[in-house]
Amino acid sequence: MSLPLENFFKQVDALSEPFIDRLRKAVAIPSISAEDERRPDVFKMGDFLASELEAVGAQVEKRYLGKQPHKEHLDLPPVIVARYGHDKSKRTISVYGHYDVQPAQKEDGWATEPFELSIDENGRMYGRGSTDDKGPVLGWLNVIEAHRKANIDFPVNLLMCFEGMEEYGSEGLDEFVREESQKYFAGTDAVCISDNYWLGTEKPCLTYGIRGCNYYSVCISGPGQDLHSGVFGGSTQEPMTDLVRVLGSLVDTHGAIEIPGLMDLVAPLSDEEIATYSGISYSMNNLYESLGSTTAVFDNEQQTLMARQALSCQWRYPSLSIHGIEGAFSAPGAKTVIPAKVIGKFSIRTVPDMQPDDVDELVFKFVKEEFAKLGSKNTLEVSLQHSGKWWVANPKHWNYNAASRAAEHVWGVKPDLTREGGRFTSILSISG
Amino acid sequence: MSLPLENFFKQVDALSEPFIDRLRKAVAIPSISAEDERRPDVFKMGDFLASELEAVGAQVEKRYLGKQPHKEHLDLPPVIVARYGHDKSKRTISVYGHYDVQPAQKEDGWATEPFELSIDENGRMYGRGSTDDKGPVLGWLNVIEAHRKANIDFPVNLLMCFEGMEEYGSEGLDEFVREESQKYFAGTDAVCISDNYWLGTEKPCLTYGIRGCNYYSVCISGPGQDLHSGVFGGSTQEPMTDLVRVLGSLVDTHGAIEIPGLMDLVAPLSDEEIATYSGISYSMNNLYESLGSTTAVFDNEQQTLMARQALSCQWRYPSLSIHGIEGAFSAPGAKTVIPAKVIGKFSIRTVPDMQPDDVDELVFKFVKEEFAKLGSKNTLEVSLQHSGKWWVANPKHWNYNAASRAAEHVWGVKPDLTREGGRFTSILSISG
Numbered sequence A, B: 001m002s003l004p005l006e007n008f009f010k011q012v013d014a015l016s017e018p019f020i021d022r023l024r025k026a027v028a029i030p031s032i033s034a035e036d037e038r039r040p041d042v043f044k045m046g047d048f049l050a051s052e053l054e055a056v057g058a059q060v061e062k063r064y065l066g067k068q069p070h071k072e073h074l075d076l077p078p079v080i081v082a083r084y085g086h087d088k089s090k091r092t093i094s095v096y097g098h099y100d101v102q103p104a105q106k107e108d109g110w111a112t113e114p115f116e117l118s119i120d121e122n123g124r125m126y127g128r129g130s131t132d133d134k135g136p137v138l139g140w141l142n143v144i145e146a147h148r149k150a151n152i153d154f155p156v157n158l159l160m161c162f163e164g165m166e167e168y169g170s171e172g173l174d175e176f177v178r179e180e181s182q183k184y185f186a187g188t189d190a191v192c193i194s195d196n197y198w199l200g201t202e203k204p205c206l207t208y209g210i211r212g213c214n215y216y217s218v219c220i221s222g223p224g225q226d227l228h229s230g231v232f233g234g235s236t237q238e239p240m241t242d243l244v245r246v247l248g249s250l251v252d253t254h255g256a257i258e259i260p261g262l263m264d265l266v267a268p269l270s271d272e273e274i275a276t277y278s279g280i281s282y283s284m285n286n287l288y289e290s291l292g293s294t295t296a297v298f299d300n301e302q303q304t305l306m307a308r309q310a311l312s313c314q315w316r317y318p319s320l321s322i323h324g325i326e327g328a329f330s331a332p333g334a335k336t337v338i339p340a341k342v343i344g345k346f347s348i349r350t351v352p353d354m355q356p357d358d359v360d361e362l363v364f365k366f367v368k369e370e371f372a373k374l375g376s377k378n379t380l381e382v383s384l385q386h387s388g389k390w391w392v393a394n395p396k397h398w399n400y401n402a403a404s405r406a407a408e409h410v411w412g413v414k415p416d417l418t419r420e421g422g423r424f425t426s427i428l429s430i431s432g
């Protein structure tokens, strides 16, 4: 190990208490982007992050994104952008993370208070956002601080981009990134996203592919307004009756997508690709732990094989999920309304070589055919709500090699090379 | 016309401005029981009603029902009970109505401001609650006031019961009525519900039957918590996939209930009963107007016959409506969550001679069988959320005769005798 690197790691160890304290402060702010009443906490977390970034010497800007679409009474939290270093002789890495978190309540089954950082006897830390994504975001601040305190030159220029709406669909981010890709993020040599999932709990991983996502709405309408089922049940055709049938035709309980032609768009699996799946650290138990259940699609016999199948489904094949219905009764309790207009939402995770437009065409045709079979007088409209294309990088790129060597150095094991769900496509676009 | 009656009608005409003004004030209070932020307006409307009742000489009490189930941050609005007259030689009529209204917004397609009483060139009044149910409720105050001002003895004792949660499932009312049926409402000779629907817009109607309602929940759960579809789509079985299929098996687009044996529970249609449907004022256009669309179950050819069929479906046969799904994404926009636990809600309107328990048995068996067919690893639970039995009265009872004569006197036409949806069964129980 070179001397500067040795000094760097010493400094990291020396700073471990302040680093943990920084995470503790961040976890204590319940910056839940999906809950309206927590919006002030999301802003508070943005302020905290900005001032911590300034404290380690970054040039920080808060970029406001206006009102939240569909919830105009709420302001979107700012994207915190920050630059560290401006040396033309160095490479420039753009870094993405998010400072909002998902909802969490002790009653949901947490063993500890979700918004208090708890440390167990093995030194593992628990708390909402500790891994997704406050920990990884603060990692960048920590690495800057350790370099400064150890008096070691920082090896790259960093352009950081930390948003506050990731857990609610990254509202406003796409536009922001499109605007800024040739401005704030100009000169980016590579992008690094600090927001992925390990396969297990022991081995780090590097993600080199992300599935795309085509998100659809199926709107079925009939009556001019919601009706009382006691009065009109039996004399009107009900949009919900049709919608559950149309949604029920899309995918079976084992995840097989029933839209003809869709699987033909998927790139064939080569032997070379199969080989990359060997040696990956994964077992069915990893999946069961993540799911919090054993309701996996594949059986738990022949674990290795099955795990590989499950993995390739997570990365390699498309999937279709039904997310919910807008316009119907969705609260607890019992309401006897016949909804006049209901909007089913589903999405398809896309993979190479599926072209988003081809997917749309097959989906629209199938949904319309299934609806026509019902012989309903209601009206159906199916539309694409948004589309993000899949992305696959070359895992032998210099940036992956550097990350892989660094991870192996720290963890003593080569990281898994993984693919993932479907996000961040707009951010990835800035690496050109 | 007897002299007192003549004086009474003169007084009604003389009071028409104050009567309209009373309705105007009531419509202006947006007492929407289904919207949390409008709850103070529901209370305000309760206060207004109570003070108006006092002003006409009734003895008023506000009966508070505690917190709202599933929404413990909200107080239930009080039931306003009021007595007018306490003369042992007279009959006692218990009267029901509600002072809450359904949501309404100009954007929903209103031609006028919903919370402003508007009067058109024909003297017809528009405004949320003008017919459902503030107008009918205030009718009782008006009739008392006109008697008093005309100095005519009121012919019966009135026990009034006006609730503020009808449009949100009459939360708390059942218990209240059960408690009070032998206390506050003791001595009731007949019940009068001022909250029904005319078939058209010209002819009044008297309702002598109400369908029952069995309300069911189907809960399907799998993963331990909500999952990200990008990460887990394709490797977990998804409760929503199963739920839309189970809900899709219940009823077809034409309203035919697919639960075997259910229709066998319905009383056969006798010739005598068929005869009662003749002479009813109704056309398909009445139905289309109410629906705000032409998406009726039956075609519009042979209007009379079809109208009769549609009517008997509204009154005479069971229907099944799917109301919505709890636990899934239901807001506007796009969220890519895989819900871990979803609860489908549907209800069956029941008619003579369906026994609620028999219906439960058939429903539970069918839902479990349909779920079993899927071969899913998820878990299903189906349960009855609440049950209200159908009710049919004798339309030749003295109270109907009196109402019919009174309606004919005012409108110059015999009122339609109708049956309706499914509500008020608890109130009806107090007439013994």
Ligand SMILES: [Zn+2]
Binding pocket: A098, A132, A133, A166, A195
């Ligand atoms: Zn994240």
Ligand SMILES: [Zn+2]
Binding pocket: A102, A132, A167
């Ligand atoms: Zn997340």
Ligand SMILES: [Zn+2]
Binding pocket: B098, B132, B133, B166, B195
């Ligand atoms: Zn009503």
Ligand SMILES: [Zn+2]
Binding pocket: B102, B132, B167
């Ligand atoms: Zn109503």
